[in-house]
Amino acid sequence: MTYTGEHLFPGQLGHFASVVSLVVSLIATFAFFKANRALIETEKKSWLKMARVAFFIEAAAVVTTIGCLYYILSNNLFEYYYAWSHSDKTLQTEYIFSCLWEGQEGSFLLWTFWHCLLGIIVIRKGGKWEAPVMTVVSFAQFCLATMIIGVYVFGLKIGSDPFLLMRQKGILDNAPVFIDQATGLFKQDYLKYLKDGQGLNATLQNYWMVIHPPILFLGFASTIVPFAYCFSGLMNKDHSWTKPALSWAAFSGGILSLGIMMGGAWAYESLNFGGYWAWDPVENASMVPWLIMVAGLHCNLVYNHSKYSLRTTYIFYILSFSFVLYSTFLTRSGILGDTSVHAFTGADMSAQLISFILVFFLPAMYLFFKNKNTMPTVKKEEELYSREFWMFIGSLVLFLSALMIIGQTSMPVFNKIFGTKIAQPEDPKFAYNKIQIFIAFVVGILTAITQFFKYKKSTGKQLAKSLTIPTVIALALTIIFCLIFKLDYYTHGAGFLVAIYLATFSALYAIVGNFSYIVAVLGGKIKTAGASVAHIGFGLLLFGVLISSSKELILSHNTTGIALFEKTDTEDPAENITLFKGVPIDMGKYMVTFMGDSMNTRDKQRVFTIHFKGKTNGEEFTLHPYWLKNNRQQEGYGATPDSKHYWNKDIYTYVSSWQQEGTDTTTFRPAELAVGDTTFYSNGMIVLNKVNVTQSATKMGSDSSMEMGLDMTVITKDGSKFPATPKVLIDKDKASVIADTVLAQGLVIRFNKVLNDKDGKLEIGVKESNSLNDSLTLKVIEFPLIGAVWLGVIVMVIGFFMSVFQGYRKLKQTKAAKQSVS
Structure with a gap:
């Protein structure tokens, strides 16, 4: 039967390409395996040629599959379930890629795309390791291809077809x-009733979700x-793989x-x-492979320099990839659906995902134990005062950290x-932090001192000479910093506060020690x-991380006493200040005013304008947190923060609740009062009890500020x-009027001016409004020195890539030296 309006070709082409990818990846696996086993050079070259052709066809098939899926999404072909469940007609073009993954x-397609690219690099640069390494990569491609094939074999569903x-x-x-x-069949024109898709999850409609998943999946x-x-080394009983693998591990x-x-x-x-x-x-599941990979990288370095830690290097590289597969199981099996905002929910592929883990982990461990006793080892124990000993200890600490994290994370599986x-x-955060902070302390110390060994x-004597100056400097900086910032995080007791100081x-x-090493030992040669x-x-x-977390300060304590929502596990109304449109509210450090809201139709954003004015320095700025409309009705709106960035802190805000009750067109009515006088409003009267005057001056006495506050009582008819x-x-000849609001009576009262000093007459403004419920609750947090987090990541990544190029240069020099000798 033909259905009006269906576009079948892109789905048919995409599914055909995914089948081709499955078949040729298996052919590539077999051909690379045969090339690795071949002893005759001509036979080896013949198998390699076949394997390369198959792999390049497989790469082209993967790109075609992705292209077809992107075409379906970008053209709103909602006859396809994938487009209907992840996109809609109002979605901005830049977020189509977010829909894709x-x-x-x-x-899975994104993951397999990166395998294709990495495989091409191995083919070009792998040398003698090309065939065995690509055997493993091609087989992984075959396994990933089964994840999107969507066929039934003996009643068992294999994969999930995106077409x-x-x-x-x-x-x-x-x-x-x-x-x-x-007839009980679909109407020929059923598509005319399928008006739109469900849309993209609101939290994914952010530019970070266009660039973060591709980078993370490249890492995976x-x-x-x-x-x-390392699998190739076990297959071929050749342990020289550790030199070319080092740069890959750093990458x-x-x-x-x-x-x-x-x-x-x-x-x-x-x-x-x-x-x-x-x-x-899900954050934890991505962090664990990284910790183990870094541990393996350090053990790899140890073996390359001193021939220690080869077995540990094998184990860590096997486990790093295995935990990537395990994290895939955690995020895609649905087992974390109730405990994580990141987890995928949908087709249950638990059995297939578990098979994916075992098909790599079990053979690798079998070969490891089979060859363990034949691996080269150094019989002499490492010296206590040696770099390899402390690098090994550091690697074990990282591995211990990874085990503790994955153990707690896997509780739903257990x-x-x-x-x-x-x-x-x-308190999940503290459950992790109380252990990881001590691990951070040990790793930080080892990071500072190990390179001096x-x-x-x-x-x-040598070590004492090298370490004395950086140790003294680091200790002095810590004392000075802690005196200035006054770390006083007593939330979890004095013991945890001591741990924060130590960390x-x-x-x-770690910063001072490594800077000292670059200057004193490397002579400032930054390339090495x-x-x-x-x-x-x-x-x-x-x-x-330590400072921004331990000195995190909630600024939005609810001074109004009015809560627009009840306390939940994630939000406390006492930490969310209630703002009324156009009414400045005292928030401690700042006067905060909800100026209004607007709807950005294109981006489906309800944008709020929040004005901040510093009470001491008079600084003013405006933030625009917003709510993003989600087409998935059960999710409604998603709150998105906005921040004011300074070099030493962030003022971080988001709107936790909002309600709108119409437009306020009423104005303030002036009233003259002295202490003890009364003025009336529609539902009662307002009494001026007393006037409070507070004056302060600077140390030099040249500037002063004064606050005049009215103590008033609103008495209703009942x-x-x-x-x-x-x-x-x-303040400095500038006057700021701070009105007060009595929400229950729809009243706003402000202090206008002093009319007559002699008889104590004052003018106040009284406004009665039915639209004071045009209000919101705002969470405001100050994160001190949070910029150090992002700067640290950038510097660390630069260091990793410097190590990649450094290792590649050494490998090239070694090859050139061997060729010149031969």
Whole structure:
């Protein structure tokens, strides 16, 4: 049967390309495997040629599949379930890519695309390792291709097809408007009733979600290359793989750290949990492979320099990739659907995802234990005063950190497997922080001192000489900083506060120590300082995290006493100030005014204009947090923050609730009062009790400020009483009128001026309005030195990539030296 308006060709082409990708990736796997096993050079070249052709066809098929899916999304072809469930007609063009990888199938395509690109680089630069490494990469491509094939084998569904039509998916089967009642089949013109799609999740309509997922998935994809090198070493019983793998591990560590913290930046700018890291299960699942990869990178360095830690290097590279696969299971199986805002929910592919993990992990571990006893080892124990010993200790600490994080994160999995009901901790952040802060302290100290050790052995006298000055400087900086900033985070007791002090010292020590190493040991040769630069970045990151978190300050304490919502697990009305349109409200450091709101139709944003005025320095600025309309009706609006950035802090705001009751057209009515006098309004009277005057002066006595506040009582006809305290603040000849609001009576009272000093007559303004409910609640947080977090990430990533190029140069020099000798 032909259906009017359906565009079948892009779906058919995309599905055909995905089938081609599946088939040729298996051919490439077999051909690369045969090339690796071939002993005769001509046979090896023949298999390699076939394998390369198959892999390039596979790469072209992946690009074609992605292109077809993008075409379907960008042209609003809602006959396809993927387009209907992830896009809509009002979606901006720049977010079509976000739609592409919002779904499971699109994210797998993104992952496999990066494998194609990395595989092409290995083919060009891999040398003798091309065939075995590409055997592993091609097989991974085959496994990923099964995730989007969407076929049934003996009743078992393999993958989820992104090119399924709505009528094939069964979504519309129970909707009479689409079904011909006479035949029970879809109407030929059913598409004319399918007006629009569900739209993109509101939290994903942010520019970070256009760039963060590709970078993060490149990081995930890149972990396969060090894994493939070590798997190749186990297959071929050749351990020289550690030299070419080192640069790949540094690349993977750098790109993963960038991708993870881009996610933190997205959370900071798009989500309203108030920060950049919440120990969310999906955040944790991405962090664990990074920690293990960095541990493996350091063990790899140790082996290349001293022949220690080869077995540990194998284990860490195997586990890093395996935990990427495990994080895939966590985020796509739906098991974290109730505990994470990031988790995918949809087609249950749990069995297939578990198979994906085991098909790589089990063979790798089998080969490891089979070859363990034949691996080269150094019988002599490492010297205590040696770089390799402390790098190994640091790697173990990172690995321990990863195990603790993944153990806590996997509690839903544990509950499901064993039928237990172990609850998540009431304070998830502290549950992680109370352990990780001590690990951060140890890692910070090791980051500061380890590079001063020499490989094989160092002398105590040498170390003392090298470390004395940076230690003293770091200690002095810590003392000075803590005296200025007064770290007083007693929320979790004095013990945790001591841990914050220790970790702050270790962060500054890491920065000072590595800077000292670059100057004193490397002679300022920055080209060879990749590791030190990365360590400085880590120190900055750790420092920024500690200070921005421990000195985080809630500014929006609700001084009005009026709450527009009830307390929940995530929001407390006492920490959300209530603002009424056009009425300045005292918020401690700032006078804050809700100026109004507007609807940005194109971006589907309800934009709020919030004006801030500093009470001490008179600084003024305006922020525009907004609510983003989501077409998925059950989700409504999503709150998106806005921040005022300073070099030393951020003023971070978001609107937690909002209500609108019409337009206020009433004006203030003047009334003359002296102390003890009364003025009337429609539902009662207002009494002036007394006038409070507070005056302050600077130390020099040249400038002064004065605050005149009126102590008033509103008494209703039924005898209810409400306090009111309008004020005037006079600072350097500038007067600021601060009105007060009695919401229950629809009253706004302000202090206009002094009429006559002799008889104490004052003029007040009284406004009765039915639109005072045009109001919102605002959360405002001050994050001190949060810029150190982002700067630290940038510096750390630069250090990683400096190490990549440094390792590549060394490898090139070694090859050139061998060729010149031969």
